[in-house]
Amino acid sequence: MTPTTQDRPSITLRTGRFLRDWPVVTLIILLLALVGLLELMRPGIVNERWIGNTVRIAIPLAMLAACQTMTMLTGSIDLSAGAVATISAFVVATQTPLLGPHAAIAIALLPAVLLGLLNGIGVGLFRVHPLIMTLATGLIGIGCLQVYQRGVIATGSVIPPLLEWLGTGRTAGLPHALLVFIPFAALLLWAERRSGFGRLLYAIGANEQAARLSGVRVWQVHLALYALSGLVAGLAGLLYVGFIKAPSLSLAMPLLLPSVAAAVIGGTSIFGGRGSFAGTIVGALILRVLETLLQLLRMPEGVRGILFGLIIILVTAIHVRLTGRD
Amino acid sequence: MKRLLERHGWDMALAALLALLLLATRLIQPNFGASGIEALARAALPFAFAAAGMAVVVIAGGIDLSIASMMAVAGVTAARLMQGASAGEAGLVLVLVLLIGVAMGTINGLLIVLTRLPDIVVTLGMLFVWEGTALLILNAPGGAAAPWLRALVTGPALPALTPMIPKALVLLVVCLAAIWIPLRRSRLGLSLYAIGSDATAAFRSGVAIGRTRIAAYALAGLFAALGGLSLTASVGIGEPIPGPYLLASVAAVVLGGVALTGGRGGLLGPILAVFILRVIRLDLTLLAIDPNVTAILEGTIMAVVVMLGGLLLMRRRQA
Numbered sequence A: 001m002t003p004t005t006q007d008r009p010s011i012t013l014r015t016g017r018f019l020r021d022w023p024v025v026t027l028i029i030l031l032l033a034l035v036g037l038l039e040l041m042r043p044g045i046v047n048e049r050w051i052g053n054t055v056r057i058a059i060p061l062a063m064l065a066a067c068q069t070m071t072m073l074t075g076s077i078d079l080s081a082g083a084v085a086t087i088s089a090f091v092v093a094t095q096t097p098l099l100g101p102h103a104a105i106a107i108a109l110l111p112a113v114l115l116g117l118l119n120g121i122g123v124g125l126f127r128v129h130p131l132i133m134t135l136a137t138g139l140i141g142i143g144c145l146q147v148y149q150r151g152v153i154a155t156g157s158v159i160p161p162l163l164e165w166l167g168t169g170r171t172a173g174l175p176h177a178l179l180v181f182i183p184f185a186a187l188l189l190w191a192e193r194r195s196g197f198g199r200l201l202y203a204i205g206a207n208e209q210a211a212r213l214s215g216v217r218v219w220q221v222h223l224a225l226y227a228l229s230g231l232v233a234g235l236a237g238l239l240y241v242g243f244i245k246a247p248s249l250s251l252a253m254p255l256l257l258p259s260v261a262a263a264v265i266g267g268t269s270i271f272g273g274r275g276s277f278a279g280t281i282v283g284a285l286i287l288r289v290l291e292t293l294l295q296l297l298r299m300p301e302g303v304r305g306i307l308f309g310l311i312i313i314l315v316t317a318i319h320v321r322l323t324g325r326d
Numbered sequence B: 001m002k003r004l005l006e007r008h009g010w011d012m013a014l015a016a017l018l019a020l021l022l023l024a025t026r027l028i029q030p031n032f033g034a035s036g037i038e039a040l041a042r043a044a045l046p047f048a049f050a051a052a053g054m055a056v057v058v059i060a061g062g063i064d065l066s067i068a069s070m071m072a073v074a075g076v077t078a079a080r081l082m083q084g085a086s087a088g089e090a091g092l093v094l095v096l097v098l099l100i101g102v103a104m105g106t107i108n109g110l111l112i113v114l115t116r117l118p119d120i121v122v123t124l125g126m127l128f129v130w131e132g133t134a135l136l137i138l139n140a141p142g143g144a145a146a147p148w149l150r151a152l153v154t155g156p157a158l159p160a161l162t163p164m165i166p167k168a169l170v171l172l173v174v175c176l177a178a179i180w181i182p183l184r185r186s187r188l189g190l191s192l193y194a195i196g197s198d199a200t201a202a203f204r205s206g207v208a209i210g211r212t213r214i215a216a217y218a219l220a221g222l223f224a225a226l227g228g229l230s231l232t233a234s235v236g237i238g239e240p241i242p243g244p245y246l247l248a249s250v251a252a253v254v255l256g257g258v259a260l261t262g263g264r265g266g267l268l269g270p271i272l273a274v275f276i277l278r279v280i281r282l283d284l285t286l287l288a289i290d291p292n293v294t295a296i297l298e299g300t301i302m303a304v305v306v307m308l309g310g311l312l313l314m315r316r317r318q319a
Helices: A011-021 A023-041 A048-073 A081-099 A101-125 A130-151 A160-166 A176-196 A198-204 A207-213 A218-244 A253-265 A277-297 A303-321 B002-030 B034-059 B067-082 B087-115 B119-137 B147-153 B167-185 B185-195 B198-206 B210-236 B245-256 B268-286 B293-317
Strands: B156-158 B162-166
Touching: A011 A023, A023 A277, A023 A303, A023 B067, A023 B162, A048 A081, A048 A176, A048 A198, A048 A218, A048 A253, A048 A277, A081 A130, A081 A218, A081 A253, A101 A130, A101 A160, A101 A218, A101 B293, A130 A277, A130 B293, A160 A218, A176 A198, A176 A218, A176 A277, A176 B245, A198 A207, A198 A218, A198 B167, A207 A218, A253 A277, A253 A303, A253 B119, A277 A303, A303 B087, A303 B119, B002 B268, B034 B067, B034 B162, B034 B167, B034 B185, B034 B210, B034 B245, B034 B268, B067 B087, B067 B119, B067 B210, B067 B245, B087 B119, B087 B147, B087 B210, B147 B167, B162 B167, B167 B185, B167 B210, B185 B198, B185 B210, B245 B268, B245 B293, B268 B293
Parallel strands: B156 B162
Antiparallel strands: none
């Protein structure tokens, strides 16, 4: 039985429904529109090289935004991610001359996981508000890093060649960082939809009380979640230092607020239970394209800041309206 | 007495802690006296106003991430307009800056109410907007503060009587009391607490939620303007890059016993917390401890105090 045209809902309704089912599509359309605008303003700018560059810059941001996405799914946030990434980056650069690149990479991820566990203990066991807990661990971490810096000031810093290769190298236009990012993203996307752990994140975010009553040990999930978030932030820091090639005590700090913005633009609800890492990836790309666009317009730094802020609010508002979520 | 303790237990504990810390400072540095207190109060002034603004919004159940950027806008506006202005003109500038503060806060509140997005998202965006605005007004540190404004925050208030009460402290107390005490007793003050503790219940009892929220953000803007003005007054120039006031104000609000879920707490606690954090920093500097350790300690204190608060809450629930 084939339905006649009259039975079908109107095209706008169907589009709306489609977009609601596939919120990422809206974001991809927006991204393409922005790229189109860029090409209109400066014909020829959008080429293989530019795309490679944009992707390369967006990857550390998207990984930090992964921390925000995961934690936001449970209704919390990880404000220590910027500090954790900075610490891993600094430790790897200062330990490489002492221990060699591989041991240094392993050691650099240790403080990341430890700070994550600390967050998990605070949020999961002591029920501290995640905003405060992650803010505090970020402060503690940066303080420790500054003390640590005194101790290693003489050793100098070397970026492991592997990280530099990942951060800056490219083959046939494709940045090498994708070698880390694609498996990472695939794993995360699989985990959030298909694994028990991913489902638990959504369950806790949607209704923590209900999750607890159905037998979820919420504190264990929080512990694992924040440790994982710390690890991911550490990895992001390692990739970022390979890209920037100069470790500093505030390396990844400027990425923190944009990482929250990327997750929010990507449709992740800050109250938990809704969102996906797929949206966040597109959100990070949108932010990076937006930055190029604003730079291209040769506006003073102040105007760029104003537009950046307004666009974050606007995009989020439109996205919420289109997909009918709040 | 018991009721007073129950109601103001946290504030009293904070005040006792502050007194202890001041005593400790005296022991560490025997000649810590009037000038030390004066410097302390002057340094704490912008932090105190930031914490007050944040506290009002948090009590109403929101959060304002743009507070430090609004302070920067107010500070640079004052510094730019006061350069070369007469005393009378500077007075007009002062009023204008306060109005700008209220306007910025109102814009934040309006956007939150109209877009129906979470507070955190909107004020995160506005953080960039106000930061950019400050850079447009003054793209490098500069400008000047009117001499009388500078005199307003420096020196003792009653030099004839006692040098121990700095002008900055008097200014802080007068400003906060003039704004907060009448407000707290008014309908609006009650509504702020009502929407913070349960927005649905407040709505059903006839509180205009949207308007109250906008008022909360406008108040935060006013406090941010006061903070920016006091910053410009104490350094003498305008600084377009926002200072560390966002994190510090959130920390002070939480230490000060204002629940992040809204509806509980007052302004006294956060202000005491600001002074406690400042005195700790001062003591550590006096003890010649690595200033970086200070950051670790501040973070630890923040986390531990909130953890203890959480434990107490759990105990009470079980009991």
